[in-house]
Each structure stands twice: as C-alpha cells, then as structure tokens.
Amino acid sequence: MSKNSVSPATRLPSGWDERYDVLVVGGGNAALCAAITARNAGSKVLVLEGAPKFYRGGNTRHTRNLRCAHDEANEVLTGPYSEDEFWDDLMRVTGGQTNEELARHTISESRELWDWMNEQGVRFQPPLGGTLSLGRTNAFFLGGGRAMLNALYLRAEKLGVDIVYDAMVTDLEIEDGHFNSATVEVDGTSHTIRAATLVTAAGGFEANIDWLKEYWGERAGNFLIRGTPYNKGSILRLLLDRGVEPVGDPTQCHAVAIDARSPQFDGGIVTRLDCVIFGVVVNNECVRFYDEGEDFWPKRYAIWGRLVADQPDQTAYIIIDSKAISLVMPSVYPAIEAGSIGELAGKLGLSAERLEATVADYNASVQPGDFDPNTLDDCHTEGLEPPKTHWARTIDEPPFYGYPVRPGITFTYLGTRVDKQARILMTDGKPSANMYAAGEIMAGNVLGKGYIAGIGMTIGAVFGRIAGREAAKHARN
Amino acid sequence: MHATDALAEADRQMTICNACRYCEGLCAVFPAMEKHRTFADGDLNYLANLCHSCGACYQDCQFSTPHEFAVDVPRTLAKVRNDSYKTYAWPGFLAGLFDRNGLAISIVAALGVAAFILGFIAFNDADQLFAVHQGEGAFYRLMPHNAMIILFGAAFAYAILALCMGCRAFWRDSNAVNAVIGDGRVSIWQAMKDASTLRYLDGGGVGCINEDERPTDNRRLYHHLTFYGFLLCFGATSMGTIYHYVFGWQAPYPWWDIPPMLGKVGGVGLVIGTVGLLAAKWRRDPALVDESKRGMDTAFLVMLFLTAATGLALHGLRSTPAMGMMLAIHLGVVFSLFLTMPYGKFVHGIYRFAALTRYAMSNRHGFAKPGASSSDS
Ligand SMILES: Cc1cc2nc3c(=O)[nH]c(=O)nc-3n(C[C@H](O)[C@H](O)[C@H](O)COP(=O)(O)OP(=O)(O)OC[C@H]3O[C@@H](n4cnc5c(N)ncnc54)[C@H](O)[C@@H]3O)c2cc1C
Numbered sequence: 001m002s003k004n005s006v007s008p009a010t011r012l013p014s015g016w017d018e019r020y021d022v023l024v025v026g027g028g029n030a031a032l033c034a035a036i037t038a039r040n041a042g043s044k045v046l047v048l049e050g051a052p053k054f055y056r057g058g059n060t061r062h063t064r065n066l067r068c069a070h071d072e073a074n075e076v077l078t079g080p081y082s083e084d085e086f087w088d089d090l091m092r093v094t095g096g097q098t099n100e101e102l103a104r105h106t107i108s109e110s111r112e113l114w115d116w117m118n119e120q121g122v123r124f125q126p127p128l129g130g131t132l133s134l135g136r137t138n139a140f141f142l143g144g145g146r147a148m149l150n151a152l153y154l155r156a157e158k159l160g161v162d163i164v165y166d167a168m169v170t171d172l173e174i175e176d177g178h179f180n181s182a183t184v185e186v187d188g189t190s191h192t193i194r195a196a197t198l199v200t201a202a203g204g205f206e207a208n209i210d211w212l213k214e215y216w217g218e219r220a221g222n223f224l225i226r227g228t229p230y231n232k233g234s235i236l237r238l239l240l241d242r243g244v245e246p247v248g249d250p251t252q253c254h255a256v257a258i259d260a261r262s263p264q265f266d267g268g269i270v271t272r273l274d275c276v277i278f279g280v281v282v283n284n285e286c287v288r289f290y291d292e293g294e295d296f297w298p299k300r301y302a303i304w305g306r307l308v309a310d311q312p313d314q315t316a317y318i319i320i321d322s323k324a325i326s327l328v329m330p331s332v333y334p335a336i337e338a339g340s341i342g343e344l345a346g347k348l349g350l351s352a353e354r355l356e357a358t359v360a361d362y363n364a365s366v367q368p369g370d371f372d373p374n375t376l377d378d379c380h381t382e383g384l385e386p387p388k389t390h391w392a393r394t395i396d397e398p399p400f401y402g403y404p405v406r407p408g409i410t411f412t413y414l415g416t417r418v419d420k421q422a423r424i425l426m427t428d429g430k431p432s433a434n435m436y437a438a439g440e441i442m443a444g445n446v447l448g449k450g451y452i453a454g455i456g457m458t459i460g461a462v463f464g465r466i467a468g469r470e471a472a473k474h475a476r477n
Numbered sequence: 478m479h480a481t482d483a484l485a486e487a488d489r490q491m492t493i494c495n496a497c498r499y500c501e502g503l504c505a506v507f508p509a510m511e512k513h514r515t516f517a518d519g520d521l522n523y524l525a526n527l528c529h530s531c532g533a534c535y536q537d538c539q540f541s542t543p544h545e546f547a548v549d550v551p552r553t554l555a556k557v558r559n560d561s562y563k564t565y566a567w568p569g570f571l572a573g574l575f576d577r578n579g580l581a582i583s584i585v586a587a588l589g590v591a592a593f594i595l596g597f598i599a600f601n602d603a604d605q606l607f608a609v610h611q612g613e614g615a616f617y618r619l620m621p622h623n624a625m626i627i628l629f630g631a632a633f634a635y636a637i638l639a640l641c642m643g644c645r646a647f648w649r650d651s652n653a654v655n656a657v658i659g660d661g662r663v664s665i666w667q668a669m670k671d672a673s674t675l676r677y678l679d680g681g682g683v684g685c686i687n688e689d690e691r692p693t694d695n696r697r698l699y700h701h702l703t704f705y706g707f708l709l710c711f712g713a714t715s716m717g718t719i720y721h722y723v724f725g726w727q728a729p730y731p732w733w734d735i736p737p738m739l740g741k742v743g744g745v746g747l748v749i750g751t752v753g754l755l756a757a758k759w760r761r762d763p764a765l766v767d768e769s770k771r772g773m774d775t776a777f778l779v780m781l782f783l784t785a786a787t788g789l790a791l792h793g794l795r796s797t798p799a800m801g802m803m804l805a806i807h808l809g810v811v812f813s814l815f816l817t818m819p820y821g822k823f824v825h826g827i828y829r830f831a832a833l834t835r836y837a838m839s840n841r842h843g844f845a846k847p848g849a850s851s852s853d854s
Pocket residue numbers: 025026027028029030031048049050051055056057058059060061062063064065066067167168169170201202203204226227228230231232233234235268269409410411438439440441453454455456457458460853854
C-alpha cells in the first residue's frame with residue numbers, strides 16, 4: 001500500500017524452523033500482551049497472525065476502551081473505581097454466571113493494566129466533555145483500538161518478537177494435553193512450527209456463520225458480524241476437538257441491534273444506533289415486541305441483538321420523529337425520512353396501515369410527563385403491551401425517521417476452560433502442560449452472559465500477560 | 478449538493494467519523510466535526526484547514542483502505558484544503574494560478590530575476606553589475622533605494638490585500654452555517670499559541686506519521702525551522718527598513734549587526750527547514766498526499782529555499798564581483814515570492830490560522846454536540 005513502509009512480514013523469519021520458546025497464535029490485544037510479556041522474560045517468541053497486516057489485531061482494531069479498577073483519579077480516569085464496585089458491575093450483567101476466582105483475579109490484575117499499557121507506548125485520552133460517561137470506569141485509547149495495537153506492535157517489534165502476517169494456523173499437534181507443533185499456511189505453503197509452549201489468543205468464532213447456525217439455526221445467516229472476518233474459531237475448534245474442556249454457553253454472545261445496511265463483516269463501531277429509547281421498535285409485521293424505555297441505551301444496548309434475532313427475518317425498525325433526531329448520535333447511514341408515518345412505512349417496506357395503527361395506539365397510551373433524556377424519567381405509556389416505561393413521547397412531529405436494524409454479533413462466549421495461570425484445562429480436569437489461552441477465546445470463563453463495556457480488553461490484557469509470563473516460565477524450565 | 482467531488486467525499490468520510498469519534502483526542506478537526514450533524518461546503522473547508530496533515534488518524538483508523546469504508550481523512554482533507562485556496566482566491570480570475578502553481582511560480586520567478594538583472598543594467602551599465610561594491614550604500618549603487626522600496630512596497634501591499642480578501646471570504650464561508658459569537662481577542666491569542674507551536678501536528682502526542690506507521694517529530698521540527706526562519710528573515714528586512722528610515726544607516730551592515738544576524742540565522746533555519754520538509758514530502762506515504770497538488774507544495778518550499786539560499790550567498794559574496802549578480806537574483810526571487818504568495822501554498826498558514834481562531838471561538842462559545850452519548854463497544 002505504501003511505497004516505503006516496512007515490507008509486511010508475510011514470510012516466516014529466517015531461522016523459524018529452530019524451536020521457539022513461545023508460539024502465540026492470534027494478533028490482537030491478548031496475543032500482543034502475551035508476546036511482549038514473554039519476550040520481556042527472555043523468551044524467543046513467534047506471533048502468527050492469520051490476517052493480512054492491515055487487518056492485524058482482529059476485533060481489537062474496533063475497540064475503544066479498557067475497564068480497570070483503580071483507587072484514585074489519574075490523567076485519564078476520574079476515580080476511584082474499586083475492585084468491589086467492578087465486581088458488583090460484573091455480577092449485575094452476568095447474573096452470577098462467572099467463575100468467581102477467575103473474575104476476581106481479572107479485576108484485581110486490571111489495576112496494573114493502565115500503567116503497563118502506558119509503558120508499552122499505548123496512549124490514553126484525557127476525559128473529554130460529553131462523550132465519556134465511562135470516564136470513571138474505562139480508560140479510552142487515544143485514537144482507538146487500532147492506535148493501541150500499533151503501539152503494541154511497535155513495542156513487540158522493537159523487543160525482537162518475530163511477527164508473521166497472513167499466517168493462518170490450520171492444525172495443532174497435541175498429545176495427551178501436550179502441545180508439540182503447529183501447522184501454519186504462509187504464502188500458500190504449510191510449515192510446521194515447533195515451540196516449547198503455545199499461547200492461543202485467536203479470538204472467538206463469531207465470523208463463522210456455519211458454526212453460528214449450529215446453535216441459532218438458519219437465521220444466523222441474517223446476522224451481521226461487527227468485527228473481523230478472521231475470527232472463525234478455527235483454533236477453538238481444534239482445541240475442543242483435541243480434548244480441551246469447553247466453557248460457556250455457545251448461544252451466548254454479545255449481540256446488539258445495528259443498522260441493517262451495515263456490511264456483513266467488520267462494520268465496527270459506526271453501525272450502532274442509540275435512538276431506541278426515544279422511539280418505538282417494530283418488527284416487519286409492525287408489531288412492537290419489547291419495552292424500548294426499559295433503561296438507558298448503553299445499559300440495555302446488548303439485549304436488542306437477541307430480541308431482533310427472534311423477530312421474523314431477523315429485522316426490526318426503529319421509528320422516531322423530529323423531536324428525537326437531535327438527541328441521538330449522528331449515524332453512519334442516514335435515517336430514512338418521510339413526511340408521514342404512512343410514507344415512512346412505504347419507504348421501509350412495511351404496511352402503511354399497520355404501522356399507522358401501531359404508532360396511533362402507542363401515541364394514545366402516552367401519559368403526560370417531564371421528558372429528561374438523562375434520567376429514568378416519568379414519561380411512560382398506560383394500557384399498552386409491551387409498555388414503554390420511560391422517555392415515552394408521542395411520535396407525531398414530522399419529519400419522521402426510520403432505521404432498519406439487524407442483530408450485530410460482537411463476540412462469542414464459548415471458549416476454552418482455563419485456570420488462574422491461564423493454562424488450558426483438559427476434559428479430565430487437568431491443566432495442559434504447555435498450552436495457554438487468553439482473550440476472547442477464554443472470555444467465557446469470566447463472562448457467562450451479558451457484557452460490561454471495556455471488559456473484553458481487560459480479560460485479554462490480564463490473561464495475555466499471565467499467559468506470556470507463565471509460558472516463558474515453563475519454556476525456561 | 479456539494480460544489481466538488483472532493484467535498485462530497487469529505488462529507489461521506491466526516492459522516493463516518495462523526496458516528497465513530499475514536500479520533501476525537503488527536504487534533505482539533507474531530508471535536509470541531511462533532512459539532513455538526515451535516516456538513517456544508519463552508520464547514521468542510523473549515524475542517525480541512527484545521528487539519529495539519531499529521532497522518533495519525535489515517536494510521537489509527539480501522540476503516541482505511543482496504544476496508545470498504547475507505548476512510549483517509551488526511552488525504553481527503555488535503556484535497557479539500559488545496560481546493561479551498563482556489564475557492565477563496567482574490568481576485569477570482571487568478572484562482573486558476575493554483576492549478577498550474579509549480580509552473581506559474583517558476584515562470585514568475587524567472588521573470589522576476591531577469592527583470593532585476595535587466596533593471597540593474599538599465600540603472601547602471603553592464604560593467605557595474607560585475608564590479609566590486611563595498612561599504613555603506615553599496616546595494617543602492619546598483620539600484621536606488623527608492624526604486625527598491627516602490628517595487629517591493631507595491632508587491633508586498635498587493636500580497637497583503639489579496640491575502641486579506643481571501644481570508645475574509647474563507648472566514649465568511651466557514652461562519653455562514655454556524656455563526657459564532659465569542660471573544661475574538663482571547664480566541665486569536667489562543668490561535669496564535671496553537672499555530673506557533675503547531676499544536677496539532679503531533680499525532681495526539683507521539684509525532685507525525687510520515688513514511689510508515691512509526692511516528693516521528695521531524696515534520697514539526699522542519700516546519701518550525703521554516704516558519705521561524707522565515708519570520709527571522711522578515712525581521713531582518715524590517716530592521717533594515719527601520720535602520721534606514723529612523724537612523725539613516727544604509728545597508729549593507731557589518732556582519733555582526735542585527736539585520737544580518739537575523740538574516741543569517743533565519744536563512745540557515747529556512748534552508749534546513751525547507752530541505753527537511755522537501756525530503757519528508759519525498760518519503761511521505763502516498764496514501765496521505767493529495768498527489769494532484771503536490772507541485773504547489775513543492776514550488777512554495779523551493780521558493781522559500783531559494784530566497785534563503787540566495788540571501789546567504791549574497792551575504793557571503795558581497796565583497797566580490799559576484800555581489801551585483803547575487804543581489805539581482807536574490808531580489809528577483811524575493812519579489813516573485815511576494816507576488817505569488819496569495820496564489821500558492823503560503824496561504825495555508827493564513828487559512829489555518831483563521832480556522833484555529835474559529836475553532837477557539839466555537840470552543841469558548843460552547844456548541845452542544847449532537848448526540849453526546851457514550852460510545853462504547
Ligand atoms: C465493534 C466492536 C467494538 C468493541 N469495543 C470494545 C471496547 O471498547 N472495549 C472492550 O474491552 N472490548 C470491545 N470489544 C470487544 C473486543 O474487541 C474483544 O473482546 C477483544 O478484541 C478480544 O481480543 P483478542 O485478542 O482475544 O481477540 P482479537 O482482537 O479478535 O484477535 C484475534 C486474532 O486472532 C487471529 N486469528 C484468528 N484465527 C486465527 C488462526 N487460525 N491463526 C492465526 N491467527 C488467527 C485474528 O486474525 C485476530 O488477529 C469490541 C468489539 C467490537 C466488534
């Protein structure tokens with residue numbers, strides 16, 4: 001792409017057939033944290049990233065922030081955010097579906113992340129007005145996840161970690177829970193890589209539609225994948241097939257409702273819509289199916305993916321009017337605009353009659369109240385099923401706006417079971433001698449269901465560092 | 478809807494950025510962009526002139542090519558910015574000069590130099606041009622001081638007028654959509670600080686992205702040398718004028734005196750700065766560059782370089798027979814620099830300063846951002 005940039009490493013480094021101490025599969029946050037830590041501990045480290053250089057770092061490219069516990073405010077976090085509070089937040093979203101030991105360990109280790117990331121050259125953004133309601137609990141990467149990754153890659157390269165792009169690992173030779181070698185496709189040829197230890201940080205399987213269909217049925221064909229197309233779960237599959245103990249419910253994932261016009265893969269953060277709480281959401285029969293005003297959008301964001309997945313054609317429509325449009329984030333695809341509800345229905349491909357009836361029913365049930373987008377206000381409906389419990393205002397001021405939405409899968413929770421040393425556990429309950437897992441591939445240990453913003457990166461960085469440290473220790477012995 | 482394809486493309490990309498906002502901590506462009514929901518041409522020209530082309534947002538963007546969203550803010554804004562110079566040029570019929578900038582400037586420069594050589598010969602005779610002139614007033618034996626003042630005064634006054642008119646048009650257009658009421662004085666002071674430190678040419682702190690994803694601060698350093706070198710040279714000329722009119726001391730001055738010292742230091746800064754910027758330009762990742770206007774940047778840097786180099790040469794050779802010729806060349810170059818200023822890359826400084834002022838004003842005025850909701854996961 002660029003005439004002078006360092007030629008992308010799509011070839012194995014010379015000397016690759018010597019034995020590595022630590023082989024890291026994947027190239028995101030978890031992988032890089034592991035590689036840097038292992039290299040700092042003196043190991044010879046190889047990172048195999050399946051994606052081309054531009055797409056390096058999988059879903060990490062799309063992230064924005066990292067959740068970390070801390071005792072007092074610093075340059076980027078208003079504070080404090082105690083471990084207990086973090087734990088409470090996690091309990092609330094998972095409803096207790098978490099491994100307490102691992103979760104508490106993650107939370108306590110998260111305290112070190114901010115400093116550690118800074119040392120690696122990752123830069124954070126001072127809290128800016130407006131956007132950062134998460135400024136207390138989450139540290140925001142300056143320039144976003146790709147900037148953060150660029151810093152980690154730069155650091156890893158400087159330390160002498162070998163990195164190969166376009167290097168899909170296609171097989172793992174595992175004997176009685178012991179890793180011997182990996183097969184990797186580089187430049188159309190297969191190579192066998194031997195290493196003393198293996199760190200798997202290859203993400204979930206959300207980009208593997210066929211695999212998703214095993215649990216969701218044919219409707220998974222209508223799902224949009226918000227992140228990288230490279231997380232096909234191939235490593236997870238290999239591990240599970242070779243006697244690794246699974247963790248997590250395969251149907252659990254982070255799924256939000258995103259603009260239906262988004263690309264099937266890699267649309268990233270821009271496809272989100274935050275207008276649900278200000279309008280009504282109907283399916284393609286023009287029927288409402290859930291309380292749009294249940295809670296603040298960021299808090300209820302993650303349930304709408306599943307709700308929409310249960311609707312016919314896995315599609316729904318958010319309808320708002322001109323009162324609401326200025327309250328919501330600008331969207332990447334323009335709202336579909338019309339002068340009347342009937343006209344809007346036509347543009348959205350819905351029945352005008354039915355949409356008009358649904359909106360009229362809703363409008364008739366709206367009670368007077370003091371509208372306030374910043375609190376759970378008292379604007380609600382009465383006699384409507386399902387009700388809208390907050391921010392209910394009549395939809396009657398043209399122009400009217402509509403957004404079609406679809407389920408957008410962020411990441412999956414089925415993964416490999418691990419212990420506190422990030423060692424992969426085998427189905428017999430014993431830890432593998434030399435295999436470790438970090439990040440999305442094992443996030444299900446901590447996140448049984450639900451999601452709290454920024455915890456994906458926390459789990460990846462905490463377990464990445466542990467895996468790197470433990471793998472290096474094991475390789476030395 | 479938009480006047481040009483470049484503006485339409487900038488609108489498309491800014492709409493993506495506005496839904497993303499990951500780059501909001503990198504520079505002024507993004508917070509300024511967030512204050513809009515839609516983008517009129519004037520808004521886009523304003524945003525484009527706020528961009529310092531540090532390249533950070535391109536390297537940091539998860540949506541740059543090969544991603545189908547193909548976001549490349551630095552290149553897109555460079556295009557819009559370069560076009561905007563033309564849009565606001567005064568008088569309008571000279572706007573076309575921007576398109577053939579490199580060629581136009583070399584022709585004007587060549588003509589300028591030739592005119593001065595011929596002018597000297599006309600004032601004196603060919604022999605005088607190659608004679609040794611020394612001591613106070615040596616320059617003016619080649620060309621009377623008043624002739625110089627009239628020529629340069631006129632060229633300078635014209636440049637200032639044209640620049641002011643262009644700036645006025647830019648300011649109106651960028652304000653047309655969202656009028657800003659604010660404290661002008663404080664905002665100008667803020668803009669002066671931001672411009673003089675090149676606050677936004679730092680990629681959000683680590684430096685500029687130039688040839689690859691490794692940031693350096695080279696472009697900022699060379700830009701500083703160029704800018705301050707230019708100011709020092711300008712200061713040297715101004716001091717000379719004061720010496721002449723206030724104290725009646727005539728150039729050339731002894732090497733240790735203020736005008737030659739300012740000129741020398743400034744000249745060396747300009748030479749190193751412009752060569753450094755040219756080298757950085759040469760190595761710059763093409764993905765960051767508006768190729769169609771590359772000639773304009775280069776022509777301006779070369780003119781600045783020539784101004785400094787001929788000035789230094791004049792200083793070095795002033796006691797030799799080459800002085801006459803050097804003086805003619807130097808004055809010719811400076812003259813053409815003045816004349817071409819309003820129609821070349823020089824204007825970027827003016828519009829950027831105006832944009833920074835408008836940014837400072839709107840910050841003080843405190844527009845509400847549309848949809849200031851938290852944007853995570
Ligand atoms: C739009 C979006 C926004 C998000 N925002 C946030 C946020 O703000 N904060 C947060 O904490 N989390 C966020 N997340 C979740 C977060 O992205 C993940 O939790 C995190 O990236 C997981 O990191 P990882 O290193 O485990 O996986 P990834 O970053 O996905 O890396 C997996 C890597 O493995 C590679 N790979 C896959 N298979 C193979 C193979 N066979 N061989 C070799 N390499 C392979 C992939 O190419 C990829 O590089 C977001 C996710 C999305 C999609």
